[in-house]
Amino acid sequence: MYNVIMGETVTETKTKTETDATFEQQQTIRMKDMVRKREKSIMAEEESSQSPYLKPKILWFNVIFLVVLHGLAVRGLFYLPTTKFHTVIYAYFVATIAGFGLTAGIHRYFAHRSFKAKLPMKILLLACYSVSGQNTVPDWVRDHRVHHKFSDTNADPHNVNRGFFFAHIGWLMQQKHPEVSRRGKTIDMSDITNDPLIRFHTKYFTPLKLLLCFILPIAIPVLAWNENFIESLFVVGFLRYVYTLNIVWSVNSFAHFWGTKPYDKRIRPTQNLILSIFSMGEGWHNYHHTFPWDYRPSEFGGYWINTTTMWLDFFARLGWVYDLKTTSKHLVQQMAVNHGDGSSQGSKNSTVTISESDTSFRKNDKN
Numbered sequence: 001m002y003n004v005i006m007g008e009t010v011t012e013t014k015t016k017t018e019t020d021a022t023f024e025q026q027q028t029i030r031m032k033d034m035v036r037k038r039e040k041s042i043m044a045e046e047e048s049s050q051s052p053y054l055k056p057k058i059l060w061f062n063v064i065f066l067v068v069l070h071g072l073a074v075r076g077l078f079y080l081p082t083t084k085f086h087t088v089i090y091a092y093f094v095a096t097i098a099g100f101g102l103t104a105g106i107h108r109y110f111a112h113r114s115f116k117a118k119l120p121m122k123i124l125l126l127a128c129y130s131v132s133g134q135n136t137v138p139d140w141v142r143d144h145r146v147h148h149k150f151s152d153t154n155a156d157p158h159n160v161n162r163g164f165f166f167a168h169i170g171w172l173m174q175q176k177h178p179e180v181s182r183r184g185k186t187i188d189m190s191d192i193t194n195d196p197l198i199r200f201h202t203k204y205f206t207p208l209k210l211l212l213c214f215i216l217p218i219a220i221p222v223l224a225w226n227e228n229f230i231e232s233l234f235v236v237g238f239l240r241y242v243y244t245l246n247i248v249w250s251v252n253s254f255a256h257f258w259g260t261k262p263y264d265k266r267i268r269p270t271q272n273l274i275l276s277i278f279s280m281g282e283g284w285h286n287y288h289h290t291f292p293w294d295y296r297p298s299e300f301g302g303y304w305i306n307t308t309t310m311w312l313d314f315f316a317r318l319g320w321v322y323d324l325k326t327t328s329k330h331l332v333q334q335m336a337v338n339h340g341d342g343s344s345q346g347s348k349n350s351t352v353t354i355s356e357s358d359t360s361f362r363k364n365d366k367n
Contacts, residue, residue: 057175066169069242076239083231087221091240094131094217098244099280101128103308107282110137110192111144114295114325115312119197121320126201132244133213136202138192145187146180148292152256152268155183160256160268168246168253213241247279255285260343263290263335271343273305281306290335291327299332 080088105125108114117125126137134140143157150156157180158171192198201208218237221227259270269285276283276298284298284306291297296309303310315321 056177059172059174063173066173069238072234072238073242076234076237079231079234080239083235084221084225084227086225087227087232087235090221091217091236094236095240095244096280097128098132098213099247100308100311101125101130102132102134102244102248103280103282104312105129106132106134106137106140107144108295108297108308108312110198111141112292113191114293114297115316115321116323118320118322121315122197124320126197127212130201130208130212131217132248133209133241134248136205137198138189138202141192142184142187142189143180145189146184147252148289149187150179150183151289153179155179158252160253164253164257167256168249250275251279251282251285255283259283259286261286261341262343263287263332264339265341266339276305280308282308287332291332293325294327295324296326299327299329 106129109117109125129137135143147156147158152160154177157176158167159177160167163170214237217240218229218232221232221236222229254275255270255272256268257270259272261267261270263286267286267289269289271286272283274283281296281298282288287299288294288297295312296306298306298309312321312324316324
C-alpha cells in the first residue's frame with residue numbers, strides 16, 4: 001500500500017508540474033504578443049507623428065467652463081472658516097467615495113480588468129464613479145486604453161510631450177489630435193459596449209451624474225444638520241468637485257514629470273509618493289505602466305499609501321471581488337534590475353537571470 005500511495009503522490013506532483021509549466025508557457029506567449037503589439041503600435045505612431053498637424057482648435061466653451069468652475073472652487077475656500085466642521089469632513093468623505101469610483105472602478109476594473117467583480121460590486125463601483133462627475137464609462141475607458149497603448153505620443157489624449165499644462169488640463173480645452181481619434185477606433189471596447197449594466201449607466205448618465213455628484217451631496221448637509229445652503233453649495237459642491245478633478249489630472253501630469261523610475265526608466269511615468277497619498281494609491285505610475293494588469297498597482301507600501309487596494313482586499317474577503325491579478329516578485333525584480341533607474345532597493349547589488357517563463361502575470365484568487 002505504501003508503494004501505491006507513493007506512486008499516486010509522484011503522479012500528482014508530476015501532473016501539477018506539467019500544469020504549471022503549461023500555464024507559464026501560455027503566459028509567456030501572451031507577454032511576447034503584448035510586447036510585439038506595443039512595438040508595432042509605437043512604430044506606426046512614430047510614422048504618423050511626422051505628418052503635418054495644424055494648430056489645434058480651442059474649445060472655448062470648455063475653457064470658459066473650467067475657468068469659471070475653478071473660480072467657484074476658490075470662492076469655496078473662503079467659506080471654509082464659517083462652514084460647520086462636520087460639513088468639511090463630509091465633503092472629504094464624498095471626495096473619497098468619488099476617488100474610489102475612479103481608482104477601483106473606472107480605472108482598475110473597467111479600464112484594466114485587473115480583477116473580477118460580482119453584480120453588487122459593479123453597481124457600487126458605477127455609483128461611486130457617478131459621484132466623481134467624470135465622462136461616460138465608454139469615453140473614459142477608451143481614452144485611458146489609448147493612453148496606455150500609445151503613451152506619450154500624439155495618439156495619447158494627454159501627451160506629456162506637449163507640456164505640463166496640456167497633460168494636466170489643457171487637453172480638455174482643445175480639439176483632440178487626429179491621431180487620438182484614429183487610434184481610438186482600434187481599441188477593443190467590446191467588454192464595455194456589451195455590458196448591459198454599463199449601457200444602462202450610459203443611457204441615464206446625465207441624471208445619475210447630477211443626482212449623485214451634485215444634488216444629493218449638496219442637499220444632505222442642509223437637510224441633515226441644517227448647514228447653510230450656500231456654504232454647502234460652494235464647499236461640498238464646487239470645492240470638493242474641483243479638488244477631485246485635479247487629483248485625477250495630477251496623475252496625468254505630476255506622475256509623468258517628477259519622481260523615480262525604479263522599474264522602467266525608458267518611459268515617462270514615475271513613482272510619486274505624495275500623489276499616491278492624495279490619489280488613494282494611483283501615484284505609483286512607473287509600476288503601473290510597467291505592469292498595467294496589477295490590481296494594486298504597487299509592490300510595496302502599506303494601505304495608508306494605497307487605500308484603494310485596502311478596500312479591494314476588504315471586498316475580496318466579502319466575496320464581491322475575486323481573481324485579483326498581481327505580478328510575480330521575480331518579474332518585478334527582473335524589470336528593476338534590467339530597465340530601472342536604480343532607485344529600487346531590489347535592483348541594488350542584484351543579479352537576475354532573465355527567464356522567459358517569468359514574463360507572466362499571476363492571478364491571486366482571494367474569493
